[in-house]
Amino acid sequence: MPRNDTLFHWLMLAPALAILGVMLYWPMLGTVIESFHDSSFIRPQPRFVGFEVYERVFGGRDFPHIVRNSVVWTVAVVLLQNLLGLLAALLLNRGLPGQGMLRAIVLLPWVLPGVVAAIVWRFMYDPQLGLINSLLLRVGVLEQTAAWLADSSTAMAAAIFAAVWKGFPFSALIYLAALQSVEREQIEAATIDGAGPVRRLVDVTLPAIRGVIVVNIVLTTILTFNYFDMIWVLTRGGPQSATHIFPTKIYEVGFGQFRFGEAATYGVVSILVLAVLVAFYLLATRSTAARRRTA
Amino acid sequence: MRPSVPERAALAGLQLLLAAFVLLPFFWMVSVSLKPATEPFAIPARLWPEAPTLDNYVTAFRPEFRTYFVNSVIVSGATVAITVTLGLLAAYSFTRARLVLITALMSLVVLAQMFPHAAIIIPIYRMMRGAGLLNTYAALIIAYVSVTLPVAIWLLRGFLGKMPVALEEAATIDGAGRLRVFFEIVVPLARPGIIATAVYVLIVTWQEFLFALSFTATREMRTLPVGLNDFVGQYGIRYGELMASSVMVSVPVIAVFFLLQRYFVAGLTAGAVKG
Numbered sequence: 001m002p003r004n005d006t007l008f009h010w011l012m013l014a015p016a017l018a019i020l021g022v023m024l025y026w027p028m029l030g031t032v033i034e035s036f037h038d039s040s041f042i043r044p045q046p047r048f049v050g051f052e053v054y055e056r057v058f059g060g061r062d063f064p065h066i067v068r069n070s071v072v073w074t075v076a077v078v079l080l081q082n083l084l085g086l087l088a089a090l091l092l093n094r095g096l097p098g099q100g101m102l103r104a105i106v107l108l109p110w111v112l113p114g115v116v117a118a119i120v121w122r123f124m125y126d127p128q129l130g131l132i133n134s135l136l137l138r139v140g141v142l143e144q145t146a147a148w149l150a151d152s153s154t155a156m157a158a159a160i161f162a163a164v165w166k167g168f169p170f171s172a173l174i175y176l177a178a179l180q181s182v183e184r185e186q187i188e189a190a191t192i193d194g195a196g197p198v199r200r201l202v203d204v205t206l207p208a209i210r211g212v213i214v215v216n217i218v219l220t221t222i223l224t225f226n227y228f229d230m231i232w233v234l235t236r237g238g239p240q241s242a243t244h245i246f247p248t249k250i251y252e253v254g255f256g257q258f259r260f261g262e263a264a265t266y267g268v269v270s271i272l273v274l275a276v277l278v279a280f281y282l283l284a285t286r287s288t289a290a291r292r293r294t295a
Numbered sequence: 296m297r298p299s300v301p302e303r304a305a306l307a308g309l310q311l312l313l314a315a316f317v318l319l320p321f322f323w324m325v326s327v328s329l330k331p332a333t334e335p336f337a338i339p340a341r342l343w344p345e346a347p348t349l350d351n352y353v354t355a356f357r358p359e360f361r362t363y364f365v366n367s368v369i370v371s372g373a374t375v376a377i378t379v380t381l382g383l384l385a386a387y388s389f390t391r392a393r394l395v396l397i398t399a400l401m402s403l404v405v406l407a408q409m410f411p412h413a414a415i416i417i418p419i420y421r422m423m424r425g426a427g428l429l430n431t432y433a434a435l436i437i438a439y440v441s442v443t444l445p446v447a448i449w450l451l452r453g454f455l456g457k458m459p460v461a462l463e464e465a466a467t468i469d470g471a472g473r474l475r476v477f478f479e480i481v482v483p484l485a486r487p488g489i490i491a492t493a494v495y496v497l498i499v500t501w502q503e504f505l506f507a508l509s510f511t512a513t514r515e516m517r518t519l520p521v522g523l524n525d526f527v528g529q530y531g532i533r534y535g536e537l538m539a540s541s542v543m544v545s546v547p548v549i550a551v552f553f554l555l556q557r558y559f560v561a562g563l564t565a566g567a568v569k570g
Contacts, residue, residue, distance in 0.1 A: 009392035016385035023441035024407045030418025111552045113502030115520040116541045120324045131323045226411045229504045247413035267414035
């Protein structure tokens with residue numbers, strides 16, 4: 001390649017690479033450095049304290065809650081969102097009348113701004129005025145109104161349900177695209193062999209899109225673990241930290257209490273969790289790509 | 296093979312169920328936004344107001360709301376323009392250059408898509424404060440460009456990678472310079488990909504909440520999502536206005552999405568499924 005070609009390409013790449021380096025990779029390192037420093041609202045100047053902040057965070061009352069909540073939140077949202085997304089995609093792939101319109105409608109929650117979705121759901125869950133209580137009272141499931149978000153035994157489930165509503169359309173979109181690439185002949189061959197709809201799904205369709213399912217599950221796990229808007233607007237992590245997850249805790253400690261060192265320590269823990277997830281993601285995409293090459 | 300009649304009825308029923316699940320919150324948002332402030336909330340709630348009115352929209356379109364709206368338009372517009380431009384430049388070289396490091400660099404871009412914003416926000420906040428940019432449009436635009444750039448590069452790379460290089464080679468042989476080839480051949484051909492990427496970046500920045508919440512301090516600089524979240528505290532019990540504001544925040548992105556969803560859905564799924 002001629003010299004000036006090399007220069008041209010480096011110039012094309014330079015602005016983007018510079019931004020990613022300074023604004024994403026450097027702050028990642030900055031968070032690690034910050035976590036070894038202590039600072040507070042009264043003493044804003046960070047001072048190096050080694051692992052002291054880590055000891056405080058790990059020994060704190062909230063830490064086990066945050067870990068447990070993050071696991072429950074992430075696992076539940078990811079499983080439900082992918083299951084529902086897959087079912088919706090299977091339904092939308094049947095070529096039924098009205099499908100085009102329905103496909104566009106199904107994507108609406110994903111396009112709806114996160115804060116709006118959270119506010120609407122907050123209102124849906126309202127003990128007195130909310131639609132959910134209203135419907136449940138009407139059909140007789142409830143005998144008196146329930147305060148879904150104010151009760152620490154139901155708040156997490158309520159937040160998960162709202163997040164699944166917001167997130168499943170994206171999974172459905174990806175699964176629908178994958179289903180459309182499954183060979184018709186394979187399905188027809190299975191039908192001729194006498195396979196019923198369930199058999200065809202389990203033996204032909206699901207194995208054919210297995211790679212997409214794995215990648216999508218890892219990807220939604222990463223996105224869900226990082227998702228701040230829904231829980232912050234619904235509950236701010238409450239009641240009594242019952243819905244606090246890593247992102248909401250980091251914001252509260254960092255910008256609510258200006259304890260940057262502590263917030264950064266929560267940040268480092270979540271970076272480590274994500275590093276493991278990302279490793280899974282890379283393995284998943286690599287094996288999918290490899291399978292495609294050999295196919 | 297045509298499905299039997301009971302099977303078709305069951306499928307139609309499932310479709311209706313899916314549509315109802317998706318639309319119920321939208322229906323509720325619009326219903327409450329049209330409810331006159333004077334009509335009391337019935338318990339259990341009434342599904343549709345007795346005398347629908349647009350009054351809530353008129354009240355909700357107050358000066359603060361207009362400020363937030365203008366701020367959101369400025370920040371999102373600038374982010375879309377900058378991200379798509381820089382992303383296109385980078386994506387072009389990611390598909391065309393034969394540099395030794397190209398695969399490694401692309402891995403860094405893919406990796407950067409997954410960074411947790413909450414975990415890196417404090418060093419970014421310190422940088423912005425050091426540069427005197429807190430509570431300015433610049434702080435938000437810089438942050439938004441940074442977090443949307445990796446996905447934009449990845450989406451655009453998918454498009455540019457599928458474009459034939461024959462035209463570019465022919466133009467080069469005819470004596471066209473590098474930049475001319477890029478602007479007169481590559482950019483026009485990549486239009487569907489550019490539109491899909493722009494829509495994606497718009498959807499993401501229009502709703503961004505965490506950075507806007509942390510980097511803006513005064514009402515003059517708030518964007519719509521943060522402003523809306525403030526309304527919950529301020530006008531908490533005036534649900535009609537709150538829902539009317541929510542509708543007004545959502546309509547622009549939903550409109551853009553429906554106008555351009557053709558490009559968008561094709562672009563996103565092509566990138567996502569084919570990796």
